[in-house]
Amino acid sequence: MRLLEGFSGTALQLPNRMAMAPMTRGRADDVTGVPHPRTVEYYAQRASAGLIVSEGVWVNRTGKSGPGIPGLATEQQAEAWRAVTAAVHEEGGRIFAQLWHAGRVAHPGVMGRTPVAPSAVRQAGRIFSAAGWTDTVEPRALGENEIGEVVQDFAAAARRAIAAGFDGVELHGANGYLIQEFLARNTNRREDRYGGSVAARLRFPVEVVVAVVRQIGAARVGLRISPGNPENDISEDDWKEVYPRLIAELRRYELAYLHVIDTPDVEVLSHLRPLWPGTLIANLRSEEPTTQDEGESLIESGLADVVAFGRLFIANPDLPARFALRAPLARAHHDVYYGARLDGYTDFPALEADPAKFACSARS
Ligand SMILES: Cc1cc2nc3c(=O)[nH]c(=O)nc-3n(C[C@H](O)[C@H](O)[C@H](O)COP(=O)(O)O)c2cc1C
Numbered sequence: 001m002r003l004l005e006g007f008s009g010t011a012l013q014l015p016n017r018m019a020m021a022p023m024t025r026g027r028a029d030d031v032t033g034v035p036h037p038r039t040v041e042y043y044a045q046r047a048s049a050g051l052i053v054s055e056g057v058w059v060n061r062t063g064k065s066g067p068g069i070p071g072l073a074t075e076q077q078a079e080a081w082r083a084v085t086a087a088v089h090e091e092g093g094r095i096f097a098q099l100w101h102a103g104r105v106a107h108p109g110v111m112g113r114t115p116v117a118p119s120a121v122r123q124a125g126r127i128f129s130a131a132g133w134t135d136t137v138e139p140r141a142l143g144e145n146e147i148g149e150v151v152q153d154f155a156a157a158a159r160r161a162i163a164a165g166f167d168g169v170e171l172h173g174a175n176g177y178l179i180q181e182f183l184a185r186n187t188n189r190r191e192d193r194y195g196g197s198v199a200a201r202l203r204f205p206v207e208v209v210v211a212v213v214r215q216i217g218a219a220r221v222g223l224r225i226s227p228g229n230p231e232n233d234i235s236e237d238d239w240k241e242v243y244p245r246l247i248a249e250l251r252r253y254e255l256a257y258l259h260v261i262d263t264p265d266v267e268v269l270s271h272l273r274p275l276w277p278g279t280l281i282a283n284l285r286s287e288e289p290t291t292q293d294e295g296e297s298l299i300e301s302g303l304a305d306v307v308a309f310g311r312l313f314i315a316n317p318d319l320p321a322r323f324a325l326r327a328p329l330a331r332a333h334h335d336v337y338y339g340a341r342l343d344g345y346t347d348f349p350a351l352e353a354d355p356a357k358f359a360c361s362a363r364s
Contacts, residue, residue, distance in 0.1 A: 002299040003292065004324055007050065007306055009279035011168075011219035011256040014050035014094070014306065016320050017299055019259075021283050021310035022053040022098040022170065022224070026068035026338040027345060030130070033058065033071030034080045040087045041346045045317035047093025050306060051281075053170050053222075053259070054084075056100035059157040060150070063101030063178065064111040067130050068340055072097060072157040078164040085165030096168040096222060096256075097161040099154055099212075103178030104139035104187070105232050115139040116146070118182050118204075119189040124233045128338075144192060147204060150178070155211040158221070168220035168256050171208060175261075176232025179205045180225075183242055186235040198238070198245050206249050218253040222281070226261035227268050229285065240271060247275045254278060259308065261285050264294065269303040283308040292323050318350040327351055 007014040027036040043052055058064040058071045071077045081097070088095045104117035109129035117139035126133045142150065158169045173179035181187040182204040188195045194203050212221050225246070227239040236242065250258070257279040262268040264284050273280060282304035284290045289311035298304040313319050315332035322329060336344020 001296065001324065003295050003307060004320060007279075009257070009305060010254055012051065012094075012279055012306075016048075016050040017306045018049055018295070018320050018323070019051040019053060019281055019306050019308040020046050020049040020313045020319075021308035022055055022172070023310050023314065024055045024066070024069055024338065025345065026066060027340060027342070028068050028070035030068050030340075032076060033061070033064070033069070033073070034077050035070040035084060036342075038342060038346050039070075039080075040083045043084050043095060044087035044091050044093075045346060045350070046313055046319075047088045047091035048318055048320045049093065049313065050320075052088060052093060052095040053224075053308065054095060054097045054166075056098045056172050057157070057161075059099050059101050059153040061111050062113055062116055063103070063106065063150075063153075065100070065102035065106050065177070066110055066128050066338070068338070072099065072160050072164070073153070075160075078160040081161070081164040081166070085167075089165070094167045096170045097157075097164075097166045098170045098172050098224070099157050099161070100172040101150060101154070101178040103176075103181045104136070105177055106139075107134060107137060109134060116142050116150075117178070118142065118187055118195060121187055121189060123176075141190070144194070147194060147207075151204070151207045151211045154208045155215040158212045158216045162216050162220065168222065169212065169216065170222040170224055170259060171212060172224055173205055174224045174226035174259075175229065176234040179208060180234055180236075183246070184234045184236050185238065186233075198242055201242065202246055202249060205246065209250060209253065209255075213253050213255075218255050221253075221255050222257040222259055223250065223255060224259040224261070226285070227272070229261060231285075239268075243268075243272060244275055247272060251277065257281050257306070259283065260304075269298070273303050279305050281306040281308050283310065292326075314344075315348045317348055321351055325351070
């Protein structure tokens with residue numbers, strides 16, 4: 001069971017190789033962006049993960065993607081996160097904050113203004129707003145000066161995260177949000193120094209990394225990427241050219257880790273792993289939650305140092321213990337994934353707490 005062995009990287013020392021993947025749960029106060037008081041308990045319950053990566057947290061209000069998503073843009077928000085990090089540390093855990101700007105995957109009905117993006121290219125499909133599923137709107141292209149301000153917002157949020165007790169930050173460069181929108185040709189049609197050639201499309205993501213590294217040090221910074229992933233209407237047919245170049249830029253900083261989302265055929269990982277000498281966290285994106293066996297084989301094959309599990313951590317707060325015992329796993333219904341409701345949040349029991357309850361919803 002390699003997943004349950006300790007991991008010692010240049011920056012991360014973890015008691016096991018299981019990370020809790022970042023997962024938006026939508027329970028924060030929608031007006032203030034302050035995490036719900038129960039969020040303290042939610043993350044503390046999951047502190048046996050080698051590393052917790054928090055739900056995506058917005059760096060400025062325009063970057064808020066949906067209802068009930070918390071921020072790290074104000075002192076009030078940071079204060080509430082302080083209670084979360086203290087509780088996780090109290091339970092012996094480690095937690096990074098995932099810093100997020102949603103770019104065009106946002107809606108005026110959620111954050112009160114026109115979304116911003118590299119270019120004014122509307123996202124196909126619909127988006128979840130306060131009024132339910134609604135049509136997306138055309139974003140406004142960021143001016144060159146504004147791009148620098150967003151970079152500074154990431155740096156300021158990173159500073160707040162460390163002051164609030166987080167062990168580090170993960171920059172959300174995956175799943176079609178602002179950072180990936182700069183990388184992808186279909187969302188970045190700019191003709192200035194931030195668009196066009198691959199080198200120009202890398203500029204904003206690298207500027208964010210560099211600004212955050214300057215602010216809190218490389219050992220406390222991770223980056224999440226999802227090369228070629230079409231989520232949120234991204235088209236990256238040139239990912240095999242773009243991401244090796246991005247990695248070449250990043251290699252000079254000894255980041256805490258690179259977090260790569262792949263599909264189960266592990267094509268992205270086998271391509272990028274040899275290029276990244278540092279710590280690599282892998283996560284698989286498919287219909288079904290990433291399984292223990294998939295995680296074991298990612299470690300065994302050397303494609304990953306640590307594996308991030310998402311949905312299984314929602315319903316199994318003590319997932320490492322369950323993996324150790326090969327115990328049955330509870331499943332959460334997707335109705336409870338997001339939203340202000342409190343059921344399906346902190347009420348999934350640990351194994352010994354209520355075996356009868358978990359057995360009802362178990363699958364092997
Ligand atoms: C409810 C939910 C919320 C998510 N929110 C985020 C998020 O805020 N940031 C992010 O990078 N990925 C997010 N993801 C993606 C997960 O981190 C992960 O990539 C995905 O669930 C696949 O892993 P799994 O098979 O172990 O669940 C979310 C997934 C789910 C199910």
